[in-house]
Amino acid sequence: MTDMAAAAPRGRLVPLLPALICTAVFIAALSSLLVDSLVSGGTWSLQHYRRFVSDPVYFAYLLRSIRVGVFTTIGAIVVGYAMAYWMAHGSALVRRTLLLLTIFQFFTVTITKVYAILLVLGNNGLINRALIALGLRDTPLPLVNNELGVVIGLIAASLPFAVLPIFSTMMGMRMSLIEAAATLGANRMIVFRRIILPLSMPGVVAGAVLVFLYSLGGLITPALIGGGFVDLIASFSYEQALLLSNPGFAAAGAVVTLSAAFLMVLGLELVHRRLRREP
Amino acid sequence: MLRGIGISARMTAFLGVMMLIVPYIIVVVTSFDAGSSAAFPPAKLSLRWYLNAFDRPAFREGFVLSLTFAVASASAAVTIGTAAAFALTRVRFPGRDAANTLLAAPLMIPQIVTGLGFLILVTRFKLPNHAGIIVAHTILAVPFVVRIVSARLLATSVSLEEAAMTLGATRLQTLRRITLPIIAESMVAAGIFAFAISFDNFYISVFLAQTRGTLPVEIYAYARTEGDPTIAAISAMLILFSAVALGSVSRLFDLETLARVTR
Numbered sequence: 431m432t433d434m435a436a437a438a439p440r441g442r443l444v445p446l447l448p449a450l451i452c453t454a455v456f457i458a459a460l461s462s463l464l465v466d467s468l469v470s471g472g473t474w475s476l477q478h479y480r481r482f483v484s485d486p487v488y489f490a491y492l493l494r495s496i497r498v499g500v501f502t503t504i505g506a507i508v509v510g511y512a513m514a515y516w517m518a519h520g521s522a523l524v525r526r527t528l529l530l531l532t533i534f535q536f537f538t539v540t541i542t543k544v545y546a547i548l549l550v551l552g553n554n555g556l557i558n559r560a561l562i563a564l565g566l567r568d569t570p571l572p573l574v575n576n577e578l579g580v581v582i583g584l585i586a587a588s589l590p591f592a593v594l595p596i597f598s599t600m601m602g603m604r605m606s607l608i609e610a611a612a613t614l615g616a617n618r619m620i621v622f623r624r625i626i627l628p629l630s631m632p633g634v635v636a637g638a639v640l641v642f643l644y645s646l647g648g649l650i651t652p653a654l655i656g657g658g659f660v661d662l663i664a665s666f667s668y669e670q671a672l673l674l675s676n677p678g679f680a681a682a683g684a685v686v687t688l689s690a691a692f693l694m695v696l697g698l699e700l701v702h703r704r705l706r707r708e709p
Numbered sequence: 710m711l712r713g714i715g716i717s718a719r720m721t722a723f724l725g726v727m728m729l730i731v732p733y734i735i736v737v738v739t740s741f742d743a744g745s746s747a748a749f750p751p752a753k754l755s756l757r758w759y760l761n762a763f764d765r766p767a768f769r770e771g772f773v774l775s776l777t778f779a780v781a782s783a784s785a786a787v788t789i790g791t792a793a794a795f796a797l798t799r800v801r802f803p804g805r806d807a808a809n810t811l812l813a814a815p816l817m818i819p820q821i822v823t824g825l826g827f828l829i830l831v832t833r834f835k836l837p838n839h840a841g842i843i844v845a846h847t848i849l850a851v852p853f854v855v856r857i858v859s860a861r862l863l864a865t866s867v868s869l870e871e872a873a874m875t876l877g878a879t880r881l882q883t884l885r886r887i888t889l890p891i892i893a894e895s896m897v898a899a900g901i902f903a904f905a906i907s908f909d910n911f912y913i914s915v916f917l918a919q920t921r922g923t924l925p926v927e928i929y930a931y932a933r934t935e936g937d938p939t940i941a942a943i944s945a946m947l948i949l950f951s952a953v954a955l956g957s958v959s960r961l962f963d964l965e966t967l968a969r970v971t972r
Contacts (some may be wrong), residue, residue, distance in 0.1 A: 442800045449812055452848045456815050459826035464831050480763065509728070512721035529964045530955065531729050536971060537905045537951040537958075538733075541925045544945035545932055546732030549739055549941070554748035556735055580809060586728040593725070596971045599726055599955075618715070647819025664821040664912075672916065677829055684822045691819075702746035 446544055467681035478682035489668065495663040496694070498577060502584040502645040503638050509585065510592025510637060515626075518594070518600035529597075535590040544650045546596050547583045548574065551655065575657035583655040584645045591640040599633030600626070628706075635702045639695050646691050663687040732757040733948055740941035747938045758942040768943060771927035775908050778839075778923060782846035783903035787896055789847065790854025790903075795888075797855065800869075813852045820912035823849070828916040838917045845913040850903035855972035857902060857962065861895035864966075898962035901954050902971070 470477035482488045517528045535543070550556045551573040556654035558570040573579045603626070611621045658665075663683060670680035735749055739949060740758060742751035745808050762768055793812065815823065823845065831841040869891070873883045914923040922930065924943075958967070 432970070443796050443802060445792035446796040446808065448789040449851055450808070452789060452851050452906065453811050453814060455830075455844060456823070458849050459823065459830045462829045462833055463822065463826035494741040509721055509725040510869050512718045513725040515718065516722040526964070528726065529968055530959065531726065533959075533964060533967060533971070534951065535729060536953050537955045539909045539925055539928075539944075539947050539951070541911060541928050541932070541939070541948050542736065543732060545928070545940050545944055546736035549735045549747060549749060552747075554746060556731070556749045561751055586732065589725055590730060594968050594971065599964065601969075641816065643819050647912070649821060649915075650929060653929070664819070667821055667825050670829060670913070671825055677825065677832075680825055682831065684825055688819070688822055 463681045464685060466678045467685050469678060478679045479686065481679065482682050482686055488683065491661065491663045491666040491683065492690065494577075494660065495687060496690060498581055498584065498648075498660070498662060499642050499645040499691075501577075501581045502588065503642045504642045505585040506588050506592040507596075507634060507638055510589055510641075511596055511630075511634065513589070513593050514596035514600055514630075514633070517597050532590045532593050532597075540587065541650055541654075543587055544583060544654050547586050547651075548654050551579050551582060557596065562566040571676060574655055575659050577656070577660050580648075580652050580656040580660045580662075584648055587648075587651060588641045588644045591644055592637040595636040596630055596633035597641070599630045603619060603629050631702060631705070635698060642695065643691060728778065736941050737945045737948065739938050740945040742938045742941070745775055745937040747941060748894040748937055758938045759946075761937075761939045762942045762946075765931075765939075767921070767927045767931070768924065770921050771924040774918075774921060775924040778842055778846055778914075779904045779907040781843045781908045783849060783900050785843070785847040786850035786903040787900045790851045791858050791892070794855045794858035794862055795849070798859050799867065812855055815849050816852055819911075820849075824912035824916040825915060828899060831917060838919055842914055842917045842923075845917070846910055849910065849913070850906045853902050853971060854899040857899040857967070858892055858895050860966050860970050861892050861962075864893050894961040897960045898967075901958050901961075905951070905954055946948050 445564050467475055467478055468476070482492075513528065513532075517525050520528070548555070552558070553570040553574065555573075557573065558567075561567045561571060570671075573582065607625055607629075608621055611625055616624070646662065647664050648662055649668055652658075652660045652665055667680040667684045670683065671677045739747055739749060739751065741750070741754045741756070743753035743755035743757065744751060797809060827841055827845045830836075831838060870883050870887050873887045874880070878886070909925065910923070911925045911929065915926050915929070918926055921927075928940055928943060
């Protein structure tokens with residue numbers, strides 16, 4: 431490695447070029463989105479931003495997106511943490527089965543998954559049929575066409591993004607640390623609180639960021655499970671750009687939301703760093 | 710040692726497993742429902758929704774479009790990503806970490822933003838929309854290919870390649886006879902992964918597709934207006950494809966490594 435690396439002439443980096451061109455095109459796409467958001471009536475202007483922030487109808491998309499995103503993230507992290515823990519500390523069979531099941535989600539078509547979740551949550555769905563058949567309820571529990579349904583749907587859809595990073599950090603932990611603590615008399619709760627939880631925080635933060643960004647970009651879940659009543663920022667951008675032919679305004683909404691998202695992600699990172707410095 | 714987990718944690722984990730598996734079981738069962746309201750459990754079974762799915766030009770043509778985009782973008786992504794993985798793991802250069810971060814950028818932006826950005830880019834430069842879809846799908850898949858193939862390259866000692874060159878093989882010979890056979894399986898695994906990413910993609914396609922959308926876009930359009938189990942029938946068939954894809958990948962590539970690199 432060192433020999434080959436020492437002799438690294440520029441020419442050996444040529445294979446990297448196509449991938450970097452891909453990134454450049456990606457950045458070009460994002461830049462043209464930014465430029466379009468700043469142009470109105472043929473000149474540079476903040477008109478789109480002013481309109482988005484000042485009209486409560488549009489601003490509501492942002493607030494709703496962040497609220498749904500936060501609830502989804504909390505739910506997905508709690509459920510995902512328990513799953514990752516089970517995967518990391520369970521038997522080899524449990525680990526392989528859960529791993530297959532989690533990775534399977536990356537190979538499925540998202541829209542079929544959302545449709546399937548709708549079949550579980552809907553008024554005629556599995557849960558409500560069961561509740562009514564068991565006599566626990568007379569009328570269906572409202573699990574669709576509202577924020578609760580959208581959050582449940584987004585949790586189910588984004589769960590793998592929470593499970594995998596947490597699982598990775600747990601697998602990276604040295605088992606000897608846990609064993610040493612147990613040998614020294616720490617019970618399971620203490621081992622979890624003092625060793626496993628702090629050491630898995632990087633995975634939790636990484637997972638939370640992925641789930642949050644995923645839920646902000648959600649369009650299918652709000653449309654199918656929310657029934658159009660819980661439209662998030664993605665629905666706003668979609669409608670403005672495609673149905674109302676107003677890509678500049680759509681772009682402004684996307685930029686505002688993305689900025690808000692990155693501020694929240696940054697805040698999460700800072701809190702995480704602070705916590706790590708003072709254990 | 711820790712054996713098992715507490716009861717509330719176990720129930721939470723179980724809930725998660727149910728969230729990942731129950732919808733798929735329900736959708737497969739519903740696909741055989743003879744009724745037209747997609748209620749569970751079905752009162753009577755039939756294959757009529759499968760016939761309806763095959764009967765509709767929207768789904769047939771959408772499927773062909775999706776397949777074309779997936780094959781094209783997966784081929785491109787594997788070529789581009791493998792070359793990049795090679796440079797990133799076998800050549801040490803200043804800015805390597807920066808290059809790694811830069812390549813992962815598309816994964817950090819919500820896809821609705823990426824889709825809108827590509828729509829604006831394609832419209833401004835008057836590019837063909839379908840080419841735009843293939844390019845965008847490729848860009849989304851490249852980071853995954855880089856990570857999967859890099860993991861394989863990092864797990865292989867360079868000494869094999871060095872030995873070949875010491876014995877007089879040229880760079881090209883070494884690449885063809887030593888390196889490529891070592892990473893071939895990971896390239897196929899990465900290709901299947903890239904295929905799945907493109908086939909699943911909704912946000913790029915919905916912005917750039919014209920009169921006929923890709924299969925996910927057509928499914929979305931149908932599911933918004935119709936309540937019958939046709940979508941369940943299509944979903945059941947797609948789930949079968951997904952299972953075959955995952956089965957193949959799990960034979961070609963270590964799942965734990967895949968879990969680590971695809972997050």
